[in-house]
Amino acid sequence: MDRANCLKEIIEYGARAEEAKSQIKSFGFDSESELYRLTGEVLANILDLYLSGTISSEELESWANFVECRDDIDHSSVTDHIYQLANPLITREITLTNIKLMASNLAHS
DSSP, rough: OOOOHHHHHHHTTOOOHHHHHHTTTTTTTTOOOOOOOOOOHHHHHHHHHHHHTOOOOOHHHHHHHHHHOOTTTGGGGGGGHHHHHHOTTTTTOOOHHHHHHHHHHHHTT
């Protein structure tokens, strides 16, 4: 699996996400270019995973930290949301109410 496919699997919680997590370590964090564009639609899908109980608040926070620290992911269209999710102790706690509000805001933007 190449770097771009690893990113896609991890970000979208694909069927091969665990394999991709192991392989992405060989590529490092820095990149000359952005290989994946994280859209509001993709973020909404991830929020739905949390709202449905498929992933925990800790997994959502970890996912956001992964996205936030990588140079090979363009998350410019959802930067504020990623920051909030990655930093719940200084922004908003990850709760059903807060994530429903975030999902609603995404749907109306």
